[in-house]
Amino acid sequence: MSMQVSMTVNGEQVTEEIEGRTLLVHFLRDQLRLTGTHWGCDTSNCGTCVVWMDGEPVKSCTVLAAMAGGREVRTVEDLEQDGVLDPIQQGFMECHGVQCGFCTPGMMMTARALLDRNPDPTDREIREAISGQICRCTGYATIVRSVQWAAAAEAAFEGRS
């Protein structure tokens, strides 16, 4: 059964024909060709599919595209603005928070959301924030450092430290 869905994706209004059962992750990847968001498990365990819906991280494998109708969706492709990397992106490069890169987009979206509400998180708070997501390569310590790096960079930029 086909239906029409409209939403804002990375600041742009999109209207598409979809099957009612289309998952948001497949809509973003296959229909809009935003392949930075990944798919990894079906059971909401791995978090490679995390995107923002109205500013909140969600697992897009567990959201129907239809449920995103009328909402604002943000994906990893939107982190870089006007050629300037988000400090989270810089942090992941600087601290080796990336190995195979598959979990990275989801991790960064969650981390960005964390820093937006808690600009100076502790090690424990970072670990809790990403605990719904899995990385098989890094052992997490460098991801924690990456988020801390971004927090420090933002604090320095804003003159907070």
Add this chain to the structure above:
Amino acid sequence: MTTLDDRPLGFINNDEKPVGHGRMLRKEDPRFIRGKGKYVDDIQLPGMLHLAILRSPVAHARIVSVDTMAAMSHPKVKAVVTGADLVEKGLAWMPTLSNDVQAVLATDKVRFQGQEVAFVVAEDRYSARDALELIDVEYDVLPPVVDVRKALAADAPVIRDDLDGKTDNHCFDWQTGDEAATNAVFDKAEVVVTEDIVYPRVHPAPLETCGCVADYESVDGQLTLWTTSQAPHAHRTIYALVSGLPEHKIRVIAPDIGGGFGNKVPIYPGYVCAIVASLVTGKPVKWMEDRSENLTSTSFARDYIMRGEIAATRDGKILAIRTNVLADHGAFNGVAAPLKYPAGFFGVFTGSYDLEAAFAKMTAVYTNKAPGGVAYACSFRVTEAVYLVERLVNCLAYELDVDPIELRIKNFIRPEQFPYATKTGWVYDSGNYEAAMRLAMELAGYDELRTQQAEKRLKGELMGIGVSFFTEAVGAGPRKDMDILGLGMADGCELRVHPTGKAVVRVSCMSQGQGHETTFAQIVAEEIGIAPADIQVVNGDTDNTPFGLGTYGSRSTPVSGAAAALVARKVRDKAQIIASGMLEVSVADLEWQKGSFHVKGDPSKSVTIQDIAMKAYGAGDLPEGIEGGLEAQICYNPENLTYPFGAYICVVDVDPGTAQVKVRSFTAVDDCGTRINPMIIEGQVHGGLTDGVAMALMEMIAFDEAGNCLSSSLMDYLLPTALEVPDWQTGHTVTPSPHHPIGAKGVGESATVGSPPAVVNAVVDALKPYGVRHADMPLTPSRVWDAMQGHPRPPV
């Protein structure tokens, strides 16, 4: 030279990076952090169809009938293919990497739950899945063989009746070492400790599942396969042998890979199905397995039941080790290991110790479980070997009531004994074990930890300190001994310096996240003085890289890394001859300073590698006998494996009320010889340590009595999150490999190999007040609780 790895500070500045070895940010990261990595499932070709596989719901059954009529009539279905269809094409069976055969689609029987029975090709991925529901298969269910201990019972159902004359479930026997000499040592030993040790079945579970896009162009007969492959060249050759397509018409491309850990070494039926589907439909066809398919049907790891015995003197001199192993190989022997090594490199079970004798014997059997056997960052079964010996040494320490580190140090192979030939025929290249062990003790604060533990025990608190010391065997391997299905394990490398002094290096190994685009640029940069930023690394495309066996068993740096260094030296040698012409001196009068040649005694007369490159392609004569251009190709055949090693100390706290294990800290000292990029090495170690904690405490692929896989999703197969692992403390020593051109050893799997015994030793140490000497992985709260209940409560 020993330091704690630094925490990085400051902003990105790629202009200040070393020309060669040293910490350098990764060249692949700019695309990954923008979501611009290109993985198989990101590929979308015009007209591309989607393939889905129908799998067996039962572990063992005869196929009575397969009815595809309803599926065929689905409006979006383009093809439905069964095992019977593949029989007509001669493609129903394919060779495994161990020279067994495996069904592409089941014809006669299904032999494990999740086995491939039929496939559907449809216009989109949802319709393909829908149509699977329309296929009607009638199964005549047979009793399954699930318990490996009963596989050889006289009344056990025969799984592999497809093999001529097969009347039992025996897969192979293997042994190593001198049985008589070992028995003689055991007979006279003052102390013998025996322990039954199980290494459960686990699964690598890379975050990206396996899949491919097959695109067959019928006009020119060209097959292009984008695939999740750790070994593109080996795959191409095997596809040629299986399909009959000529090898020069097959191009295998491994794009970015979302983690491999050995899971992406074998050829799976799904890949072959996609190729068949593209041949049949004339369209590109994508197959991506889902998570359950990945966990239930692709290559598992471990599954060894080991009886280990260690003989020693009363004052703690270890004399000999012997073991008897029962190995579960699943329904098809899909082990990916050099052919002469059916048990992989399990022969290094003698560990890091100077023994008088050693002997191992193994019986491998078929069961109604998924095939595979060697995946998961294990360096060809070194994981099992290290776990066995490091548990046995701890059991001995328990019986002798001595400190497990003291016992290890007393028995280490000493630095002056290298190269050291083990009693099972392996020649360890270099090592300084005591230095690494003492550094780990210092970093972990071992003596203070023991003091603290004693205090806690008085209060009834359960703190455990676990130690392991491992020697890895990586970099397969010398062609005289090692091959995969007849393909020698040597690796090619090609280096081309362009006229403007930029370069491209093409390697046969394949990154799955290890950072090859960075590491290999650094290896070449170190040798020819061109900045890593100016060196493009190409991997994962059989049309654009020289032949080689790929990346697994930590072989990239030991084999391809050696090839990269040597090909760069070959280019540099040619550059020197061209420079001699440019500077009008003899070759012998030139001195190399990274990036340029200058005249001995007159540094002002010099030419850079960039000047030389332009001359090599430019106008004017070159020295006599020198062809234009600045490029070279080699194939590197390693003379030996490399033997990295490390000392690990894990600290755990066990809740006496719930038996929950918490890993408090983990200290890892690794020695991988020359260090090319310390940041990448640290990342490899961190990842492996996490695998170790996961296997020791969480992960297991379990089955019920009917052969149903109980670990078929990430809700049931537990992978660690950031909350289950500690911050890692790492350190290193450097003992170069004497035979590797730059002295480097592999490191990708060191921590996976070395850390499980450290964690288990820590938990068992915590339970010492309960009289526990051994408990099997995974040490979940219920297992730890069981171990605690078997013995009296400790005195408080």
